Amino acid sequence: METEKDLLKDSKKEGIKLTRNARIVLEKRYLKKDRQGNVIETPEDMFRRVAGVIASAELNYNNKADTKYWEDQFYRIMANLEFLPNTPTLLNAGRELGLLSASFVLPVEDSLESIFETLKEAAIVHKYGGGTGFSFSDIRPEKDNIASANGIAGGPVKLINIYSEATGYIRQGGVRYGCNSACLNVNHPDILKFIDAKEDPRSLTNFAISVMIDDGFMKALKENSDYDLIHPRTGYTVTRLKAKLVFDRIVEHSWKTGDPGIVFTDRINESNPTPHLGRFDSTDPCGGQLLLPYESCNLGSINLTRVLKNAGESYEINYEKLLDIIKKAVRFLDNVIDVNRFPLPRIEEMTKKTRKIGLGLMGFADMLIRLGIPYNSEQAVSLADELMAFIKEEVYKASSELAKERGVFPAFKGSIHDADSRKMRNASCITFTNTGTVSLIANCSSGIHPIFSMAFVRNILDGEKLLDVHTIFEEMARKKGVFTKEVLEELATGKKLTDIDGIPEKFKRIFVTTGDIDPTWCVKIQAAFQKHADNAISQTVNFPESATRQDIANLFLMAYELGLKGITAYRDGSRKEQVLCTGEEGLKQVREYMAGNLRP
Secondary structure (H helix, E strand, C coil), X not given: CCCHHHHHXXXXXXXXXXXXXXXXXXXXXXXXXXXXXXXCCCHHHHHHHHHHHHHHHHHHCCCCCCHHHHHHHHHHHHHCCCEEECHXXXXXXXXXXXXXXXXXXXXXXXXXXXXXXXXXXXXXXXXHCCEEEEECCCCCCCCCEEHHHCXXXXXXXXXXHHHHHHHXXXXXXXXXXXXXXXXXXXXXXXXXXXXXXXXXXXXXXXXXXXXXXXXXXXXXXXXXXXXXXXXXXXXXXXXXXXHHHHHHHHHHXXXXXXXXXXXXXXXXXXXXXXXXXXXXXXXXXXXCCECCCCCEEEEEEEEHHHHEEEECCEEEECHHHHHHHXXXXXXXXXXXXXXXXXXXXXXXXXXXXXXXXXXXXXXXXXXXXXXXXXXXXXXXXXXXXXXXXXXXXXXXXXXXXXXHHHCCCCCCCCCHHHHCCCCCCCCCCECECCCHHHHHHHCXXXXXXXXXXXXXXXXXXXXXXXXXXXXXXXXXXXXXXXXXXXXXXXXXXXXXXXXXXXXXXXXXXXXXXXXXXXXXXXXXXXXXXXXXXXXXXXXXXXXCCCCCHHHHHHHHHHHHHCCCCEEEEEECCCCCCCCEEXXXXXXXXXXXXXXXXXXX
């Protein structure tokens, strides 16, 4: 078995610069292993494996295509950590399972046959390494009569628990437990039971839940009036509830547990690219990708820290390099569809009908630091707007160029692109997801989120805990002579940089974290990106433990007013186990890190 030292040596030889944490995660989750569990693949091998498989799709359109050229192009943008595809692509390309998509939506209809057929299909998707999103809005309410069986219905919440138990039994591709999302319309008679579903922290641990809220509900909330609860089978109003009562219940549980999130249904359907195929009534497990039943989407993210160039003693965005990455990334993601091994024929049919891809971003907070711009500033909001306007235009151009070369997506006629007379290869192109593990590999901040902390402990699979020290902070702090064990220990135990003596004022201004930022800035940043995104944006806004219920309520109302398609809030400490945390656990690792025992 190759040691960690051997892997690093090989990576450096090939020009791949990976952090210690990245290499640990790659060994645990991504690199090939033999039957004894020994790693038999290097990071370079992995990127070559993926690049070769994705490049082979070129032969579908030109039997004389230079696949070696495209393999090299795809390899370079991955090996340089400029662009990375979603986990299933890195994990499964060129391997037995072969499933390369991350996001799936499956329909749940109100019949015993449909319920358990969908559950079987979900199990297959999870076996292959995907995650699943469901809408339970068509399921009749609890205690409703079932005439054909002389029985009573269990309702959507009990059904979600059944799905949770079943999919939790399966590890996705053998590396992580099943990830799901459940959505329910706010006018469903069981909406209060749904909102309360995660009151017990042991319930639905592999499900994120979201309430689908329409404009009618928001109007009733504003007017402090009642709204209708409608039976999903009959379409009749069964009762009315005060909108504020329901909204307050959502806020209460979001404050307690981080669930549910909210999705604005009318807004997500305003930008539905293929309304002739149906309406959106759920999201993928990350909440960012909007899909119709049986659609899937493969995702990838551009690392914004890799599109900066030196401008004297400062940095600026290299738009020429960004454009080059966009073109290659769009082609890469379109190729994924052709070499993907779909778990179900219906998923393959629907996916190829719309050919949705999800190109997103990561490293935005790190980019701001390099540019000397605080995350919590109007300058950051303006940059997000300007940057995303450029990206959308160029992504659409790249998809249009592919349409000229390969043809439009089969469901093009009747789509919004058809109405705009814009030839497109892909029905939708831009998606923002949580890039947790992928951004760890790329050594950049996650998605468009602010930085959690300059030093914290990251809980990964099988309970291993990794110390994460922010690379740019360490680099700049070392130059200023303020990178000390004492500073790192204070950060790792939760102290704010602004409260530590001896830290330069410039650092305190630009190295802001979730604990420093008023959450309204996160919404403003998200809204700036949302203006130019096809789909929703998967973003959880972090609050300090001291946040009030009214803070959460204000966030949700602001999200609606600023045009977001959905949002989730999380108050620090509201769950016993957190992926990212500060505290006593970090002290031991900080000491080992500063002693050199954890250095690459």
